Amino acid sequence: MEFFWIILGGVVLVLLVATLTIVFGKQRALPPSDSTLALSPVEPEASDGAAAGSEPSAAAPSAVIETESAWPEAAPEPAASRLTRLRRRLSASNNPLARGLLSLLSADRLDAEAWDDLEATLITADLGVGPTQELITALRRELAIDAGSDRGQAKQVLRNELLRLVGTEADRSLHITGADGVPGVVLVVGVNGTGKTTTVGKLARVLVSEGHSVLLAAADTFRAAAADQLQTWGSRVGVEVVRGPEAGDPASVAFDAVAKGIADGVDVVVVDTAGRLHTKAGLMDELGKIKRVIERKAPVTEVLLLIDATTGQNGLAQARVFAEVVEVTGIVLSKLDGSAKGGIVVPVQRELGVPVKLIGLGEGPDDLAPFDPEGFVDALLEE
Ligand SMILES: Nc1nc2c(ncn2[C@@H]2O[C@H](COP(=O)(O)OP(=O)(O)OP(=O)(O)O)[C@@H](O)[C@H]2O)c(=O)[nH]1
Numbered sequence: 001m002e003f004f005w006i007i008l009g010g011v012v013l014v015l016l017v018a019t020l021t022i023v024f025g026k027q028r029a030l031p032p033s034d035s036t037l038a039l040s041p042v043e044p045e046a047s048d049g050a051a052a053g054s055e056p057s058a059a060a061p062s063a064v065i066e067t068e069s070a071w072p073e074a075a076p077e078p079a080a081s082r083l084t085r086l087r088r089r090l091s092a093s094n095n096p097l098a099r100g101l102l103s104l105l106s107a108d109r110l111d112a113e114a115w116d117d118l119e120a121t122l123i124t125a126d127l128g129v130g131p132t133q134e135l136i137t138a139l140r141r142e143l144a145i146d147a148g149s150d151r152g153q154a155k156q157v158l159r160n161e162l163l164r165l166v167g168t169e170a171d172r173s174l175h176i177t178g179a180d181g182v183p184g185v186v187l188v189v190g191v192n193g194t195g196k197t198t199t200v201g202k203l204a205r206v207l208v209s210e211g212h213s214v215l216l217a218a219a220d221t222f223r224a225a226a227a228d229q230l231q232t233w234g235s236r237v238g239v240e241v242v243r244g245p246e247a248g249d250p251a252s253v254a255f256d257a258v259a260k261g262i263a264d265g266v267d268v269v270v271v272d273t274a275g276r277l278h279t280k281a282g283l284m285d286e287l288g289k290i291k292r293v294i295e296r297k298a299p300v301t302e303v304l305l306l307i308d309a310t311t312g313q314n315g316l317a318q319a320r321v322f323a324e325v326v327e328v329t330g331i332v333l334s335k336l337d338g339s340a341k342g343g344i345v346v347p348v349q350r351e352l353g354v355p356v357k358l359i360g361l362g363e364g365p366d367d368l369a370p371f372d373p374e375g376f377v378d379a380l381l382e383e
């Protein structure tokens, strides 16, 4: 019996030692917790909104938050292949505008009804009354001359006319190079929820992958969550974010960020601003002030106006007012994925005389593409 207890005690002892070895062994295998990592929690893959789970940071005047790239590992694909991948989101299976255009090509006879249907589709797609009439007049003329032309030729005519409307001459490059050793400054503006912060994040990712050093400014001080959202993107992309106290002066955050950008010798400072209704004069004045204050330090090289493709004609009214307050130099058309309203590209460019430079085709980190008229039109006509 005594022998049995000795054996049992031995077994328990061995088990205890084995357990302790495993537990301590695992602890040693963990990396030492360092303060930089603690500041940049690993974010859940898909979360992107204001409540993205980052810790609210202590509000200090324009604090610089060190961030570390926690996501995503792969560099974004080159611009051309990005648009190719995103083309499916504009094609007929997903897009009523594309469906309407293609139905013209498949109509047995181009009778009055077919033209009326096309006109309705184009107006619904926000192409605007003027451009719609121009397109239909041109198509009727050319397709009548080519009576009996096959589907391929008709498609070519449609492609040419669409390209003429969208325009192939404009300079759609982003102006991100500052003069005389100061950083380029990109100011991102627009009404609430159009996709500004998301675009700043996606853009930072592209710029970093192209070898530029980038600094982000959280000049949306209305909500702490807004700066947190930007900081989440900063962490993902591995760039610093300058933020100020909640309800602080957004112009001074932007100023501090540009000053730091100059001191650190970064290439580009991208300034995220709070969403504001174009009808609120006080908020529009504040936007003008942000730009003026930045320009005490460095010229703003690009002012990007976000327009949500799903908002339709109201986007035009927004564009007009923003362009008056800050000289808009490029338009970002967001949420074109699954939107029937892609036609707004044409009237908004005409209205402002400013080209669409980027398009947003989804919520993911790589769903921002340079706007390429040929790629856009070909995507719409893809069968
Ligand atoms: N489908 C789709 N969703 C988008 C796109 N761009 C942004 N979003 C979504 O739109 C919502 C608003 O985006 P934000 O970037 O927070 O918009 P914002 O303009 O910064 O908003 P405020 O700062 O509140 O004015 C988020 O859920 C984004 O994921 C896009 O191109 N396609």
Ligand SMILES: [Mg+2]
Binding pocket: 196, 197, 198, 220, 226, 272, 273, 274, 275
């Ligand atoms: Mg925002």
